[in-house]
Amino acid sequence: MTYVRAAVRAFEMSMKLRSVNPFSNFSWLAFPLIFTVLGLLLLSPGGGGHSAYAILGGGLIGYWGMAYLEGGNEIQNERWSGTLEQIMACPTPLAVIVVGKLFSSLLFGMLSFIPAVALGYFGFHQSLHLDPIPFALSFLVLTFAFFSVAMALAPLYALSRRAFTVTNGFEIGVYVLGGFMFPISQLPSWLQAASSVLAPTWAVRSLYAAAGQPFGHEYLRWCAISIALSCGYLAAGWFLYRVVDVRARVTGQLALA
Amino acid sequence: MGRVNATAIEASRLRKVYTTTRGLLRRERKEHVALQGVDLDIKRGELFGLLGPNGAGKTTMVKIFTTLLLPTSGVAKILDLDVVHDPWAIRKRIGFVFGGERGLYWRLSGLDNLRYFADLYQIPPDVSKRRIAELLKTLDLKGREHDKVEGYSRGMKQRLHLARGLLNEPEVLFLDEPTIGLDPVGARELRVLTRSLADAGTTIFLTTHYMLEADEICDRIAVIKKGEIVAEGTPSSIKTGVEDQGIVEFEVEGLAVERVEALRRLPAVATVIVDERDLAQVVTIHCSHPGELAASLGSVLAGHQVRKVTVREPTLEDAYVLLVSE
Numbered sequence: 390m391t392y393v394r395a396a397v398r399a400f401e402m403s404m405k406l407r408s409v410n411p412f413s414n415f416s417w418l419a420f421p422l423i424f425t426v427l428g429l430l431l432l433s434p435g436g437g438g439h440s441a442y443a444i445l446g447g448g449l450i451g452y453w454g455m456a457y458l459e460g461g462n463e464i465q466n467e468r469w470s471g472t473l474e475q476i477m478a479c480p481t482p483l484a485v486i487v488v489g490k491l492f493s494s495l496l497f498g499m500l501s502f503i504p505a506v507a508l509g510y511f512g513f514h515q516s517l518h519l520d521p522i523p524f525a526l527s528f529l530v531l532t533f534a535f536f537s538v539a540m541a542l543a544p545l546y547a548l549s550r551r552a553f554t555v556t557n558g559f560e561i562g563v564y565v566l567g568g569f570m571f572p573i574s575q576l577p578s579w580l581q582a583a584s585s586v587l588a589p590t591w592a593v594r595s596l597y598a599a600a601g602q603p604f605g606h607e608y609l610r611w612c613a614i615s616i617a618l619s620c621g622y623l624a625a626g627w628f629l630y631r632v633v634d635v636r637a638r639v640t641g642q643l644a645l646a
Numbered sequence: 647m648g649r650v651n652a653t654a655i656e657a658s659r660l661r662k663v664y665t666t667t668r669g670l671l672r673r674e675r676k677e678h679v680a681l682q683g684v685d686l687d688i689k690r691g692e693l694f695g696l697l698g699p700n701g702a703g704k705t706t707m708v709k710i711f712t713t714l715l716l717p718t719s720g721v722a723k724i725l726d727l728d729v730v731h732d733p734w735a736i737r738k739r740i741g742f743v744f745g746g747e748r749g750l751y752w753r754l755s756g757l758d759n760l761r762y763f764a765d766l767y768q769i770p771p772d773v774s775k776r777r778i779a780e781l782l783k784t785l786d787l788k789g790r791e792h793d794k795v796e797g798y799s800r801g802m803k804q805r806l807h808l809a810r811g812l813l814n815e816p817e818v819l820f821l822d823e824p825t826i827g828l829d830p831v832g833a834r835e836l837r838v839l840t841r842s843l844a845d846a847g848t849t850i851f852l853t854t855h856y857m858l859e860a861d862e863i864c865d866r867i868a869v870i871k872k873g874e875i876v877a878e879g880t881p882s883s884i885k886t887g888v889e890d891q892g893i894v895e896f897e898v899e900g901l902a903v904e905r906v907e908a909l910r911r912l913p914a915v916a917t918v919i920v921d922e923r924d925l926a927q928v929v930t931i932h933c934s935h936p937g938e939l940a941a942s943l944g945s946v947l948a949g950h951q952v953r954k955v956t957v958r959e960p961t962l963e964d965a966y967v968l969l970v971s972e
Binding site: 391394395397398399402405406409410470471472474475476477478479480481486635638639640641 | 664706709712713714715716733734737738742744746748749750751752753754758761762763765766767768771810
């Protein structure tokens with residue numbers, strides 16, 4: 390119960406910090422708009438329901454950016470403000486605090502679909518045709534996949550001041566490998582193999598199928614694969630948190646200097 | 647009585663080595679020894695001061711005791727719990743305050759900061775509510791708790807740090823240069839509060855640069871230099887350790903480096919410190935026969951107008967300077 394209370398408070402703090410920081414609106418507002426415009430201009434003339442890739446793709450990029458990058462960003466911000474040492478020295482594990490922070494990131498990230506859908510509808514007269522139950526299920530699975538990836542990678546930010554630079558590239562890689570804006574069948578086969586080990590890939594495929602893309606109707610199988618991979622990430626993350634707890638205490642990298 | 651004599655903080659042959667690497671292809675390892683075999687035994691309820699220049703190892707020691715760093719070798723125990731094997735149990739029973747303005751969520755209110763850490767310290771809501779109200783009152787933050795921290799004065803921020811450190815009613819409190827940057831009034835208030843916490847039974851481990859602070863409030867002090875404890879005892883015993891030394895101070899203008907070196911070579915001179923003040927230089931000499939030295943200054947300082955010559959007993963600061971000087 391004490392951990393739940395700590396996670397809820399971490400969520401509340403994170404929400405408050407975002408609400409007083411205008412830059413936190415950039416990821417969920419600007420990125421989806423930019424990618425949706427690009428997608429609609431490039432994909433819509435081809436017809437065949439490609440506008441779903443533009444609208445959902447823009448939202449997905451914003452959602453992923455918030456969940457993954459902002460989650461890590463929060464750890465980095467803690468380091469800059471000198472609070473990382475304070476929270477690491479508390480009797481509550483870092484993982485509990487990160488859970489609260491990630492829920493806040495995910496909640497803000499979900500907002501990314503609002504500008505993407507609104508722009509598609511009002512700006513380009515394009516709308517989504519969704520199969521509600523498979524879509525809702527796929528979206529939940531996708532959220533779990535994003536949460537798992539962010540959860541497993543967050544300790545790297547605590548471990549190293551340079552983690553941000555390295556993992557930044559991973560954000561863009563997942564746009565492509567996850568099939569956020571086009572089907573992964575368009576990727577070379579060796580890259581498709583890399584895609585298949587990413588939990589978001591399977592959830593995104595399921596999501597697009599529920600939005601009318603011609604992938605078949607294997608929602609449950611895709612969702613199950615995504616959940617299994619996500620659980621694997623969480624298991625790896627559990628190990629990583631244990632490593633961080635020791636390594637950070639050996640190197641003393643929690644502070645700036 | 648057993649509790650009074652029980653050890654609160656213990657270090658035995660405590661050593662910390664930081665290793666850094668440079669280069670991409672040809673990795674170059676560099677080691678920096680921050681602590682080299684420190685032994686300490688601090689009793690419950692003691693207010694213990696650790697003095698030392700920058701880089702001497704004070705903060706490293708505090709970070710090991712607060713479980714933020716692992717020692718390279720040796721043993722460190724807090725309330726009989728090992729910092730390596732029992733960090734979670736230790737964290738519940740200690741508090742710490744690092745000096746400076748960082749370490750707070752500036753864009754949120756003081757109350758938000760305290761509530762957050764109260765939950766991270768797993769304090770039940772009814773207890774934390776009462777505790778936060780008490781601390782706001784004791785630390786003179788009542789009425790400003792809903793204001794954003796960025797609008798607080800430096801003294802208020804430091805008091806908020808202290809409130810955070812006291813949330814869990816710690817048995818051992820670590821204060822790492824808590825008065826740094828505070829004005830004299832703020833620093834004095836913090837010293838009074840620190841002493842009253844120790845009088846109420848909290849064990850306090852204080853690191854500081856300020857001799858007056860250590861002399862005024864600490865039961866015992868240790869001086870650390872390059873990761874080694876070079877003196878330990880009560881403030882008066884540390885002063886007694888340099889009792890055979892005296893201090894000669896004088897003011898002079900345009901003293902060349904060669905003359906300072908000549909002063910250093912004089913028999914019985916331990917250290918010579920030259921403090922530049924506007925046009926004049928204030929020279930402080932630690933020596934064993936101050937009266938004789940004062941009389942013989944003329945030969946070394948021929949041609950200089952020497953003013954305000956004083957001979958006095960060493961203070962704790964003088965003892966510290968002697969202990970940490972090369």
